[in-house]
Amino acid sequence: MRHTISVLVENKFGVLARVAGMFSGRGFNIDTLNVAPTQDPTASRMTIVTQGDDATLEQIVKQLNKLPEVIEVRDFRTGEYVDRELALVKVAVNSKTRSEVMQITDIFRAKIVDVQPKSLTIEVTGTEDKVNKFIELMRAFGLLDLTRTGRVALPRA
């Protein structure tokens, strides 16, 4: 089972190394992770997607709460949160395939952010499933390059 965890941490030197070290030291898996500043300059927020059963998740939350730099841990349950990710996808195109790639981009409400003679770079956002589906469709044209942010999430309530 995949879990999404959001961790508010003090914006201190080495805190990412501490959190990543806790995960690898205890054998917890990380699918995606991101960390960036918040509206409060003294805090950063990390979003971690991890796999494991409920007991593993409980252990992760417990261990995170033990770290002195951790301010708050949110463990999101299905349906209670909104989640999104962003990907930049560079796709090979030629005069015949360009319009088809543009059509699919429109359908996904994605945006072309760079045009080169033989490629388009496209920004796509959505749930992980939507981003996966877009990448899958682009594979047929020739996937030249790809970078994804991993998931971010906020509680609905």
Next chain:
Amino acid sequence: MRHTISVLVENKFGVLARVAGMFSGRGFNIDTLNVAPTQDPTASRMTIVTQGDDATLEQIVKQLNKLPEVIEVRDFRTGEYVDRELALVKVAVNSKTRSEVMQITDIFRAKIVDVQPKSLTIEVTGTEDKVNKFIELMRAFGLLDLTRTGRVALPRA
């Protein structure tokens, strides 16, 4: 000076802890970082935004290349790449301010992804400057919650 570094790594257990540990161990700063899978299931891509002069950047690239799990390091120079980030922003609204928040959301081509009686959750994507500007404008209405992915980047050429 801020630098954007993209690192392709083997999708092995503990590689994030290794990279984060190298940064903190050597005193290199991390502004934002994200890591997620690529089109190749054996590799993940990390994007790191760091601060420092050119000599520091050179040191970082050199140390990254020494790590056995690192496949490729790209050090992006101004103008040569496209970069984007995504933020989810929860803003306080009431019957008077809702339409104003919706107008600003339209101008930024952002999307409302959740509606509650007293709040809107908005997905905004763009360069870091654009995302910062949107957050700054939302602050006047009441910023309830915020999560950002940090930057991802692809070379133009």
